[in-house]
Amino acid sequence: MVVTILVVSAVKPQDFRTCAQTSFCRRNRAYADKATSGSFISPYNVIKDTINIEDGIISGELINTENRVLFIFEIHILINNSVRIRINEKNPLKPRYDRVKYWSLIQEPSNTLEYTENSINGKDMFTSLSFGIDRNHKVIIYHTPFHIELLINDVPIITFNNRGFFNFEHLRKKDDPVNKPELVIQPDINAEEAEIQTEEEKEEKQEEGLWEETFNGKIDSKPNGPESIGLDISFPGFGHVYGIPEHTTTLSLKETRGGDGGYNDPYRLYNLDVFEYDLDSPTALYGSIPFMLAHRKGASAAILWLNAAETWIDIVKSKDDKSFLGFGKATPSTHTHWFSESGIIDVFAFLGPTTSDIFEQYGSLTGFTALPQSFAIGYHQCRWNYLNQRDVAEVDAGFDENDIPYDVIWLDIEHTDGKKYFTWDKTKFSDPEKMQKDIGRKGRKMVTIVDPHVKRDDNYYIYKEAKDLDILIKDKDGKAFDGWCWPGSSVYPDWTNPKAQDWFVKKFAFDQYEGSTEYLFIWNDMNEPAVFSGPEITAPKDLIHYEGWEHRNLHNLFGMAFHAATSQGLINRTNPNHRPFVLSRSFFVGSQRFGPIWTGDNFAKWDHLAASSPMLLTIGISGIPFSGADVGGFFGNPEPELLVRWYQTGAFQPFFRGHAHIDTKRREPWLFGEPYTSYIRDAIRQRYILLPFWYTLFQEASTNGMPIIRPMFVVFPDNEETFAMEDQYFVGNSLLVKPITSQGQTSTEVYFAGKDIYYDYYTFKKVQGSGKVRVDVLMNKIPVFLRGGSIIPRRQRFRRSSLAMYSDPFTLIVALNKKGEATGTLYLDDGKSYEYQKGHYIYRKFNFTSGKFTSTSLNNDQVQNDENNYIRSNKFIKIERIIILGIDKLPKKIIGYYNDLIDDKKELEFKISKDIVIIRNPKLLISNDWTIEFVN
Incomplete structure (x- = not known):
């Protein structure tokens, strides 16, 4: 008998491990405590005769003087003010996992040749190299003990192992007593108690969690034993650090070992399905980006810890670093400690010097956010679940009846036949193609959910195909892993297997996904992965993936691999290809290339509304600009005021979706009556008025990595x-x-x-x-x-969807600064295809200065205007209004002309209201170069 699981209880703290319940976290924290005890000296030293510098790479060997284990290190001096540090065992018993780079990096980064070798093996036993165009960047590798400094103009920016926390647990045999980790006193045992422990007790404590670990009755077999890596990374002179999503914490990250209002546990990065998550916590949530940005006046720096295993980060701050910055006063510094359960050390340092430089540096390494279809940045209406085809039609009609625009309606798991994805419940949704075409005629789209688990049912073609192809994740005994999720007994295809990727991509073809049309897009949920029967409601760490790798090595990238396959499936289903839309809950480094994410199962509470801002700002500066939080809160029933405020906020966040749990009351925007319906209508309309502005920001994010909403x-x-x-x-x-x-x-x-x-x-x-x-x-x-100083493009005619606005004229809002100047941009393309990559788009630069307002082209030279398909089909789109704010000298007349027809000047009609000038119908086209002159 198959039992269908419908409801998971609310989060319980005991469902998820703390640092004290995690052996490698305990060991690394204890190692850090020992390192700061006063007499400790890091045992890792450079073997000086092994140092080599070639083609921008400093390489060499390290030795742990306590156990004589050898390591190799490489420091890559990269183009674009970045540095990469890699450390691995020289002769491991078996290979350590080093495949994260293939998933997260778009290419192997290039080394710079702009460097100068300085003192090598000098009296202070260090190796130094200057790099950059002006040679004002420097890396110093100290040999004994091993640590690294990165400097700009001889000022330390980032340091590695200055506190001696570097700890690399080499692979070993269980029965080799020489290779056991050094005994450390556990945090919950005081010194007096430790003294009276018997040798047998000490030995037992030492072995706890090394080769097997149990949590809530679930056993992790740990066949490779202890294999964690740890490193301290400090930001001298930086009092604020940001990033490492996803957590419900402050934008400027709190301390975790002391500090006012800090936490007791480190920040945890381990993708988990956390139902009704708590706020103000360092505990793990659905996504993990091990990226941290440090900022102070005059400088920014960042690091990327490229590791997909469970990772913890401690943060402490100090104010005792005296005036090395030359300010003559104590300077705050931030010290961090990173440790992961397995893998190798592969860390990137981005040296800015500005935040925009760092966003570009990070994006050039991991990929910039994919430019979405234009409908994707409109409003989305979702619920678990719309009941049937008639319900969908009535909700769709409700938006029209209440003059509220929207672009996408969503279907959750109940639309399927018994929680089998790529199927339809034919009783509830008898004609899904007609349903999609009915909303498609209005310019709207539909999204259905496809999760990574597969119902174990021999009559289900997806299960049968995956089993026959042998692409399922195996348990430690080599059998297909059986876990429990929404369908009950489920298997999990191994999305890290190229054969699974190829197979799954084809499932989205229109002839494979029965009932799908070009109006249908996809939602990836539960892809952490969620396993209701697993430890911490996720997959056991000792599961076996492609090429024999354990799940513990790649857990945090699993959901992204699923996201990538889904996204490619939507791209491939049309010829020519159209841009995909796939929302994912789980994310990792590089997820921005595949689609948006959201903050998961939030609650209909005021504090959850407040928490959405720092959460989304953090995600945005960590490389994923396209993100949002469920408007109204997923759980609970928001009172009308909260719902209104959430819509008003959501309209100014990148991904704008209303969503609600199956047990909540219906809350479509018009159900609360007046005046709330009008308030919500106005909020959604404001989103649509500003769609040209939003789309321009998305295009720029796709080329330079800038977050769309910015701290x-x-x-x-x-x-x-x-x-x-x-x-x-x-x-x-x-x-x-x-x-x-x-x-x-x-x-x-x-x-x-x-x-x-x-x-x-x-x-x-x-x-x-x-x-x-x-x-x-x-x-x-x-x-x-x-x-002031901004120019904002808007479309102000109210339509039912973004597609209905496709050819509408523009209004330009010119907000002058104190100098009487303003600038802005506008980007347009067909909003659907990849033709923009061939140069078929409109990209305009607006500039107001010295009484002249100009529009000039930012298009590249790929195609000329007369060959630009987008311009040719949209060349008659007009500007219907220009509003200039803050003008000091009111004009007597205003003239406008196309730059290639300068002799054909026309006097424009305008209206003055205080310091606001409104030009109506300037008779100018958006695609042309033109000038407007103000004559005093």
């Missing part, structure tokens, strides 16, 4: 007041957004950084003053401000 410190890198600010943020560099996250708020404090002019986005009124300003709050909107 304040990214926009104002020298303003220390912004470094820990997380309750407001920028969309691009132009829109300042302050979400309202408390019930009954009638005012809020907004911080206006710098000396810029700001304008209320809705009323265009100037905001007087700088710094913290208290502003009134109304229920119909949240505070949003245009930053």
Whole structure:
């Protein structure tokens, strides 16, 4: 009898391990405690005669003087101000896992040839190399004990093993007493108790968790024994570090071993299905990006710890590093300790010097975010579950009846035949193709869920094919692993197996996925992977993958591998190829190449709304700009005020989807009645008005890695007041957004950084003053401000979907700064295909200065305008209105002309209201170069 599991209970802390319950975490923390005891000296030394420098790589050998185990290291000096450090055993008993790079990097990074060798094996026993165009970057490898410093202008930026935490547990045989890890006193035993332990007890404690580990009755066999790696990485002079999602913590990361308001456990990176997650916690969630960004006034730096095994990170801060920066006062520094259960040390250092440089450096290594289809950045309506085909039609009609635009309606697991993906419950959804075409005629799309588990059913073709191809994950005994998820007894294809990837990609072809059409897109859930019967509700670590690798080595990239196959399947199903849309819950380094992610199973509470901002900001600066949080909260029933505030906030976040649990009350935008329906309608419409602005930001993110929503410190890198600010943020560099996250708020404090002019986005009124300003709050909107110096493109005609706006004219909002200047961009393409990669798009630069407003092309030289298919088919799209804010000298007349028809100048009609000038119907096309002159 097959039992179908429908509900998982809410999260319980006892379901997930702490550091104290994790043997390799205990060992590495204890090693760090020993290293800071005062007399400890790291046993890892460079064997000086092995040093070699060639083609931008410094290589050599290390020896652990305590057990005489040898290691090899390589330091790659990369182009683009980056450094890579790799350390592995020289003669391991068997290969250690080193395949993360094949999944996360788009190519092997190139080494720079712009370097100069300095002192080699000098009296201080170090090797030094200067690099960069000006040779102002330097790497120093100290031989005894081994540690590394990266410097810019002789100022340390990042250091490795300065605190002596480097710990590499070599592979060993269980019965070899010489190769046991050194005995360490466990944190829960005080010194007095340790003294009276018998030798037998000490031996027993030493062995605990090395070769077998148990949690909640689940045994991890650990056939390779202890194999963890650890390293301390410090950021001298940096008081703030950010990144390492996914956690429900502050934007500026808290300390984990002391510090005000800090945590007791390290931050954990281990992808897990966490039901109703807690807030303000370092515990693991659905995704893992081992990327950390450090920032201070005048400098930014970052590291990427390229390891897909379970990883923990400790953070401590100090204020005793005296004025090496030359400021004459104590400078805060951040010290981090990284340790993973297995694999090798493969860490990248990005030396900036600015945050935008780092985003580009990281993206050039791991890939930039994929440019989505244009519908994907509209509003999505989802629920677990819409009941049947009639329910879908009624919800779709409800949006039209209430004049609310939307682009995508979603179906959760209940649309399938018995939780078998790629199938339909024919009683509920008798004609899925007609259902999709009915919404498709309105320019809308549908998303269905496809999870990585496969129901064990010999009559289910997906199961039968996967079994026959022998692409299923095996248990430690070599049998197909049986786990429990939504269908009950399930198997899990091995997405790291190329044969599984090839097979799964083909499943999305229209003749393979019965009932699918070009209007259908995909949602990958439960891909951590979620295994209800497994340890910590996930897969056992001793499962066996392709080429014999244990699951423990690659756990955090498993969900991304599934995401990659799904994305490629949608690309391949059409000819010519169309861009995919695949939402994933699990993510890792490189996931941005395959589609958006979301923050999982949040709750309909005010604090969860507040937490969405730092969570999404953190994910964005860690390489995944396209992310969102379930609007309204997945669990629970939001009161109308909370729902309105969440819609208003979600409209200014990259992925905008309303979603709800199966047990919640229905909450489509019109069900709460007036005035709430109008408030929500207005919020969603604001999203659609700004779609050209959003799409332009997505295009730029796909080429330079810039996050779409940006922490304040990214926009104002020298303003220390912004470094820990997380309750407001920028969309691009132009829109300042302050979400309202408390019930009954009638005012809020907004911080206006710098000396810029700001304008209320809705009323265009100037905001007087700088710094913290208290502003009134109304229920119909949240505070949003245009930053002076910005030009924002908008489309202001209300339509039912983004596709219906395809040929609409544009309104340009020009918000002048104190100098009377402003700039902006607009990117357009067909929103669907890959023709933009061949140069078929419109990319405009707008500039207002000295009383002239110009539009010039940013298109590259791939194709000329008369050969540009997108321009040829959209050349008559007009500008219908230009609104200039903050103009000092009101014009007597305004003239406009195309730059190639300068003799054909036309006087334009305009209206003046205080310091606002509105030009109506300037009779200019968006695709042409033109100039507008203001005559005083």
